[in-house]
Amino acid sequence: MLSTFWQQPRQKHHPQSQPRESVPGTQAPSDSVTQHAQALTWSADSFCPRRPRPRMPSGAALSIDYAVDADGGADPSPFYVAEIEGKGIGLRANRSIAKGEVLMVRTPTLVAQAELVNELEPRVRDMMYAVAMARLPKGRRNAFLAQMGRDVRDKIDVNCFQLFIHGAGEKGASHVTCYPDIARFNHDCRPNVHYRITNTTITTIAVRDIQRGEELTVSYIDVFLPSRERKRTIRSWGFECACALCQGPRNETVASDKRLRRIKQLQDDLNDFKEVKVSAETGAEYTALHEEEGLYGHLGSVYTRAALNSALFGDEKGSREYARRAAEELSLEKGPECADAKAMRGLAEDPRAHWTWGKRRKAEK
Numbered sequence: 001m002l003s004t005f006w007q008q009p010r011q012k013h014h015p016q017s018q019p020r021e022s023v024p025g026t027q028a029p030s031d032s033v034t035q036h037a038q039a040l041t042w043s044a045d046s047f048c049p050r051r052p053r054p055r056m057p058s059g060a061a062l063s064i065d066y067a068v069d070a071d072g073g074a075d076p077s078p079f080y081v082a083e084i085e086g087k088g089i090g091l092r093a094n095r096s097i098a099k100g101e102v103l104m105v106r107t108p109t110l111v112a113q114a115e116l117v118n119e120l121e122p123r124v125r126d127m128m129y130a131v132a133m134a135r136l137p138k139g140r141r142n143a144f145l146a147q148m149g150r151d152v153r154d155k156i157d158v159n160c161f162q163l164f165i166h167g168a169g170e171k172g173a174s175h176v177t178c179y180p181d182i183a184r185f186n187h188d189c190r191p192n193v194h195y196r197i198t199n200t201t202i203t204t205i206a207v208r209d210i211q212r213g214e215e216l217t218v219s220y221i222d223v224f225l226p227s228r229e230r231k232r233t234i235r236s237w238g239f240e241c242a243c244a245l246c247q248g249p250r251n252e253t254v255a256s257d258k259r260l261r262r263i264k265q266l267q268d269d270l271n272d273f274k275e276v277k278v279s280a281e282t283g284a285e286y287t288a289l290h291e292e293e294g295l296y297g298h299l300g301s302v303y304t305r306a307a308l309n310s311a312l313f314g315d316e317k318g319s320r321e322y323a324r325r326a327a328e329e330l331s332l333e334k335g336p337e338c339a340d341a342k343a344m345r346g347l348a349e350d351p352r353a354h355w356t357w358g359k360r361r362k363a364e365k
């Protein structure tokens with residue numbers, strides 16, 4: 001089994017760096033299918049940052065056997081590499097891109113056990129890097145070396161992802177994986193591209209319509225953090241965020257933080273199945289806040305909560321509509337076969353058969 005984990009800098013735990021669990025209530029409480037499926041494939045939210053450098057591992061190994069570009073195909077890329085003010089190089093759309101378009105599918109150029117990166121004596125580690133570089137096909141080596149960073153170690157720090165292969169808890173499961181083409185996406189606190197990793201293959205998808213000339217961005221961090229914490233996290237990775245939200249007028253940041261606080265409050269209330277702290281209309285406020293805030297790429301769980309709330313209040317039209325949207329967004333975020341998307345298709349088809357049907361309405365009486 002393979003699951004993914006994106007490490008955060010100098011932080012042992014981060015909400016966004018864990019597999020995103022299903023929204024409570026997506027399926028009947030006894031059903032563990034969703035949890036299981038999400039351990040296999042889930043979306044992640046950060047490039048691998050600089051990590052602390054402990055000592056000497058045992059049995060570090062490198063794997064460099066990935067030489068295939070999954071989408072090295074016929075259609076010209078809808079983007080080009082460009083200099084982006086304040087960010088170095090990045091990607092820009094060379095035509096309009098529709099929401100849901102797959103932009104890149106890539107297998108890793110290099111996979112290394114995290115122990116190698118973190119714990120090997122530097123001289124030995126650098127020798128292994130040299131061996132790995134020499135064995136890479138020329139194109140892949142050049143792409144790897146063209147990434148930002150002083151040397152191989154630094155390039156891994158700045159550009160790579162961390163995955164757990166063979167289960168998150170096992171020793172030796174943690175690996176760093178490098179996708180040089182994907183590493184060209186700069187960060188934005190309100191990104192227009194989402195990525196998911198299935199096994200070791202990364203897929204990037206437009207999460208909203210994108211205009212020609214717009215920069216294509218992903219988020220390296222938890223986009224639900226308030227402005228101050230986002231800035232602090234990004235700063236700890238060695239740069240100041242130059243995205244429009246972080247550089248925008250103060251009143252917009254204040255309004256954004258206020259929306260994020262309200263989102264958190266509503267989410268907690270919607271997730272509370274013991275007490276009724278919400279009304280049938282809460283789903284509408286909750287979804288509108290996300291849309292207003294530009295939090296695309298997270299709408300799957302948002303519409304799911306709204307759909308469940310509608311079902312709980314016995315609102316057939318609302319639950320069908322939100323569940324339909326949830327299934328659409330979840331297919332994009334996690335893949336069309338993900339268990340949550342299937343569950344939402346089921347709810348959209350027959351809300352009255354869902355285990356949540358009418359439960360809050362009854363509790364209110």
Ligand SMILES: C[S@@+](CC[C@H](N)C(=O)[O-])C[C@H]1O[C@@H](n2cnc3c(N)ncnc32)[C@H](O)[C@@H]1O
Pocket residue numbers: 047086087088089090147148158159183184185186187188237238239240241242243
């Ligand atoms: C994975 S690389 C992205 C590609 C990089 N811009 C380049 O020139 O190769 C990450 C680095 O890009 C820069 N970067 C990415 N997003 C940024 C942002 N929102 N603001 C400022 N710099 C950013 C930072 O230097 C960061 O360490």
